[in-house]
Amino acid sequence: MAIYLTLNAAPQNGSLRDQCGLPFACVVEPFARYDGPSISNNSDAVLAEDIGRCAECYAYVNYWCSFQQRAWMCSLCGACNEYATVKNQRYARKPRESCPEVKRSLVEVACSLDATLPEDTEGPVEQEVTPIYVALVDTTGGEEYLELVKSALLAALEALPSCALFGLATYNDQIELYDVVGGVTSIRSVPILESYGSPTALELQDGLPLGAFLAPVASCKDALAAALETLEPYAGDERREGCRGFGSALQAVLRYLGTGLGDAQEGSRAERIHSNGSAGVSGRHELTPVPSLGRAGARLMTFLGGPPNYGRGAVLEQDVPQTSPDRSPQPVHDATLPDLNPYSYVPISQASGSAAKPAVAHTHHQNGTSNSAEPRWVRSGSAKAFYEEAATAAAALGVSVDVYAVSAGGCGLDALEPLASRSGGVMYLYPHVGAAALPQDVYRRLAEPCAQNGLLRLRTSPEYSVVRSYGHLFPDDRFDNLCHVIAAGPSTAFAFDFDFTNAGGFSSDRGSPPVLQMAFQYSIAVPSSKDGSGAEANENAKSPAPSRYVLQRRLRILTLRLDVARLPAQVYAAVDADAILLLLMHKIGAAAAAQGMPEGRALLQDWLVLFTAAYNRHLSTPLTSAEQARSIFAVDAEFAGSEALQPLPRLVYALLRSPLLTELKQQHADLRTAICHLWASLPPQELRTAVYPLLTSFSNPDTLAYPRHSLSRAALTTSGVPIFLLNAFTEVIVYYMASTPPDLPFPPPQTSLLRRKVNAVRAARRLTPQLRMLREGVDEVAPFMRHLIEEPEMGADGKVAFPGMVQFLYDVQTEVWEYLQEQGYGER
Ligand SMILES: [Zn+2]
Known part of the structure; x- marks a missing residue:
């Protein structure tokens, strides 16, 4: 459906x-997957x-x-x-x-x-096209990171149709273009400029013509794989080590794709007058930007091993303390004036509907040229606008940009998020290099x-x-x-x-x-x-x-x-709790983004109270008796009488405790951004799993005990079962209680029901969840306990920072009762 x-x-x-x-x-x-008859020509x-x-x-x-x-x-x-x-x-x-x-x-x-x-x-109704894929790889993220990206790109090559073209480029303080077509791999390096104007010292097209950069997968697969194997972690000179010129590289590659392919392939970039007299809108004339790249567009896979910190779109900039009075003050990047002209993306003004404004010629400080004062890194105020602009340009070209960030530290993904969401791409964050399922995710993304x-x-x-x-x-x-x-x-x-x-x-x-x-x-x-x-x-048929x-x-x-x-009563019976959760997530998320998280939390809690009050006013029979209405326990805050509504209080509670509405202490700086980006496109059932993970239990690896438990310690101890499977969106955890009989195998065998369930969950998800297998009393179990959100959260001061589910429900019940009393309920 x-x-x-x-x-x-x-x-x-x-x-x-x-x-x-x-x-x-x-x-x-x-x-959504379509089962009807497929169209034909x-x-x-x-x-x-x-x-x-x-x-x-x-x-x-x-x-x-x-x-x-x-x-x-x-x-x-x-x-x-x-x-x-x-x-x-x-x-x-x-x-x-x-x-x-x-x-x-x-x-x-x-x-x-x-x-x-x-x-x-x-x-x-149809036209032959050549699917185009380009990888833009950060080489400054260290060896382990680069090995992971190599595996991912080798997986990508397997996912691509043989008629596709594939281009490989890397970046640090320069862009390296790989030419594999001639049989001998050669690399063209184009330095990234740190100052305004062009993102690079040389147009990439002049470094290596696009036609030579984009290699046919059919004939060059082995050469591409061999080129990937040669990727080395960046070892620049000391002064520029770790320079990650992502924004400049992105801009240069987009210009590269836009100019080169627009000339080479059918479907020119030129505007055309498109007249339309069909039903509904008669006599309408409009300017329509025509996607170039032979109309099929391109997929640009970008890989980041840390925050962009060099050239354009740097999310971190070096703030050099002013020690010399004759130096002009550091210019502040104007967020409304992304410095794109005269090197703007070609079709951007048509696509965005606003003419690109001339850039303000600002002086950029010279790295390391000044004085003894220590530079410090500060967040750029203009980076987000830069990536918004880049995304608009990419979308106009038909290029969707996927961002894969693999880093234990922050990458400034909040600034980069528009690049993915506005160009039709995705943004995935992998905080643990060792546990990242990047190859699987890249493969799935390309094969879908x-x-x-x-x-x-x-x-x-x-x-x-x-x-x-x-x-x-x-x-x-x-x-x-x-x-x-x-x-x-x-x-x-x-x-x-x-x-x-x-x-x-x-x-x-x-x-x-x-x-x-x-x-x-x-x-x-x-x-x-x-x-x-x-x-x-038929795209599903594997011909x-x-x-x-x-x-x-x-x-x-x-x-x-x-x-x-x-x-x-008919309205309540018709409720789809998962769909309501999704709407609440969007509405409350928007409110929290605009007015802050405390306001978002307050709004959501108020909604639950008012909704519960409304339900009790309409349906709950005890409240019709004045005598009983004086008792707080007459308020039904768990919707005992309505199966459709029963999940709602839990889901609201889980949403209140989710990264959407809580500050994530001691977690990855980009986790919240990555989660919000992901959640914004999830369908209802997947969002539910992300917000309130599914906890099932097993008597042994081959026998399911209970299909669903609440996320509380009590659920573990009172159920009397030895093995639990927690299915959270980005994690799947198998948990053996200390009381597990020693004859039950750990880890569960690959052929067992439990393991097959784990594998099915991991295979079905767009973002392969990390798998953990933990034993109480043996392993560090905090990653599992963290998901038992119905327990109260204790603050650093030893007081309850967030009430547990039981207390929360009681609080809601109290508020509803007070509200109903104010409304004069029970006094009739
Ligand atoms: Zn009609």
Whole structure:
């Protein structure tokens, strides 16, 4: 299922929703695995342009429409669309079931490659493309780090299609480009400039033409692997050791990809006037940046072994104390003026909608040239703006940037985060080099299908509308309800908040239930047979070594009809706790980012109290008796009467204690940023595991004891079982109690049920969780105990810093009771 609603039955109006205290919203996985018939380029296949649209609301014909004698009725708005128009003629014919869009609520069809709106449909539907991958490797992170990155890139080579091109570049205080095409590997070095102007002393294109840099994987795989083996940890001169010119290298590589490929391949970078007269938006003329790189875009994998500290985009800058009065004061980087001109990214001004401003010529201090005063490292104020700009440029080129940071120390990922999230990339943090599953994660990332250049639109019945979106997507600034999804994997999720457009909501007797329609249009590069004779182009099919890739544009339409809840009890019964957690995470996360964590925590706790109070007011029978209402224990804070709601207090409690809302003491400086980046795209079930890990138990390695335990010490001791399996999002821990019978094998054998469960969890996750196996009384068990979040957290002063779950529930119960008393409850 690709859409999850927070309430599986829509509250009939805003008043009922507010009374119940729950959000009415949805979570969408637009590129979820699709089991329907795959599209093909057969001449008789249905294309997006064949599917009828409502003349009133532009919704697509769907399963829920009704077909009358002369017209079809739109299931969203109820408008009558006559069969007389050209596009509607296909629905006059019977049986209409031959139209897939009528037969199924989820369809996927081909559409024009030139489409820039879901409404655009005409044009060629596929084009041969060459997938392009570039690795940009920091060589300053030490030997162990570099070995890990080498393994990851060797894994990457295995994941790539043979028709792909692959380029290898490294960076420190210079960029090194690897030329493997000629049979002999040669390296071109281009120094990174520390001052303003060009990021490098020489355009990379002049150092090594892009055509020579990008090597065909089919013929150069061994040469690429051999080149990877030669990577050495950087040993520069003493003065520049550890110079990590990441931003400059990134900028230079983006310029390299943009200029070179734009000339070499079809699909020039030039703007074009795109006119569109199709349904909905007539006579519209617009300037559209055309992605270059032969339209398939490129994947730029960047590896960091520490914080960028040199050249542009440095998150750490050396602050040289002013000792000499004749030196001008250190210039402050102006965050609004990223110093890109005159060496700006080529299509950036069109893409961002704002002309690149001329750079302020600021004098940059010369490293080590001054005086005896010790320089100190300070955080740069402009780095984030630099990476935002770089991400916009990358996205305009169709280059998605993945950031893999492997470092025990901070890398300034808060500044780098926009680079990944705004270019359709990911950002993964590996605090422990020894335990990092980087090769597996890189492999999985490359092997997974990817929807690019997506446009997502949710249409609703007129009684309600989408008011806000959450996740790594970008609302279009011209069209309502249209969002740009730069790239999405099968489990990338986005959230949308609804509101009612009028007080009546669905209580009016229009007669038709609420409907929600998702239209997701995207491009995807898929393997194809050489002759193009209509072979199935299915990204899931592992055809033997496809020699050719084609770019297809597809439109996926999913239409849901919602039930309506008319009473509070019906609303509560329809709750999807995981989807509600996801909405709370986004809303509270946004509040915490804007107003601070204490404010975020207060908001979330208040929400739980008000929601629990609302529930008790509506449903809990004891409170109807004035006598019992005087007792605090009459308040049901655990939702004993509602199975759907029972997980909520725990999930809220776990969210309050999560990195989203707590300062992480003694943890990695970038952990919070990395977690927030990751969480922002997780679907509901995965987020739940991340927020409240799943604890199961085993009587022995082959026998499951209990499928779920609360995360408390009491759960361990009272259950009487010897073995626990904790499934947290980034960690999987097998824990043997001290009482485990000595005849049970440790570690559990590979063939055991326990081990198979562990392996299945690790294999399924986008970020391979670290595996630990711990024995009470033998190993350091703090990594396991840390997850038992229902225990109170003790502060350094010996007092309780955060109450345990039991106390927390009691506090909520008290607050709810007081609140109800204030409201005059129990006095009737
Ligand atoms: Zn309509």
